[in-house]
Amino acid sequence: xxxxxxSPLSLVVHEGDTVTLNCSYEVxxxxxxxxxxxxxxxxxFLFMLTSSGIEKKSGRLSSILDKKELSSxxxxxxxxxxxxxxxxxxxxxxxxxxxxxxGKGTKLTVNP
Amino acid sequence: NAGVTQTxxxxxxxxxxxxxxxxxxxxxxxxxYWYRQDPGMGLKLIYYSVGAxxxxxxxxxxxxxxxxxxxxxxxxxxxxxxPSQTSVYFCASIAGGGGSTGELxxxxxxxxxxx
Numbered sequence: 337x338x339x340x341x342x343s344p345l346s347l348v349v350h351e352g353d354t355v356t357l358n359c360s361y362e363v364x365x366x367x368x369x370x371x372x373x374x375x376x377x378x379x380x381f382l383f384m385l386t387s388s389g390i391e392k393k394s395g396r397l398s399s400i401l402d403k404k405e406l407s408s409x410x411x412x413x414x415x416x417x418x419x420x421x422x423x424x425x426x427x428x429x430x431x432x433x434x435x436x437x438x439g440k441g442t443k444l445t446v447n448p
Numbered sequence: 449n450a451g452v453t454q455t456x457x458x459x460x461x462x463x464x465x466x467x468x469x470x471x472x473x474x475x476x477x478x479x480x481y482w483y484r485q486d487p488g489m490g491l492k493l494i495y496y497s498v499g500a501x502x503x504x505x506x507x508x509x510x511x512x513x514x515x516x517x518x519x520x521x522x523x524x525x526x527x528x529x530x531p532s533q534t535s536v537y538f539c540a541s542i543a544g545g546g547g548s549t550g551e552l553x554x555x556x557x558x559x560x561x562x563x
Contacts, residue, residue: 368550384550434479434498440490
């Protein structure tokens with residue numbers, strides 16, 4: 337059974353802190369890993385990572401995949417209250433069964 | 449530029465009633481998915497489809513059915529609604545092929561309450 341595990345499940349920090357969110361996976365026929373941010377409504381896309389190991393960056397957010405460890409991290413530097421959200425990790429499989437399986441998410445709260 | 453459109457946005461059902469959540473996308477995506485999200489939880493895959501005429505079960509398919517007669521449409525049917533099906537439902541789609549950006553596009557969600 338395909339599995340995606342995120343940690344921690346919740347995290348409370350102060351503005352300006354740096355956070356690291358973790359995602360590990362056990363799936364058949366890995367294709368890619370996706371990170372999403374969810375506030376009130378539907379998740380919004382952050383990054384897609386593949387086994388190439390190339391780091392992705394966007395402003396204060398960055399993410400990389402470790403294909404040996406079957407895991408990924410999402411870093412957020414100089415956190416702001418607007419970063420408060422649930423961060424979701426999803427893994428996409430390939431080879432006829434193009435499933436997209438999500439983890440439970442990490443709820444990040446950034447206090448002023 | 450509509451993207452993924454879900455209807456209805458809100459619905460209250462009585463136990464035992466049936467209903468269909470509609471989902472349509474105009475991006476010519478092959479792959480479509482239905483998820484449910486319970487409060488404070490991640491998304492659980494209900495059903496997915498890799499193309500017209502092909503559907504497959506996800507993690508939590510019981511109590512639901514889907515069909516995919518066209519590339520654009522992927523309706524989710526709830527038969528004999530139960531309180532355990534109270535949730536927010538998201539439809540999503542993604543392009544296939546090597547040129548895909550990998551981004552999963554979501555509808556706005558449908559909040560369903562079963563009383």
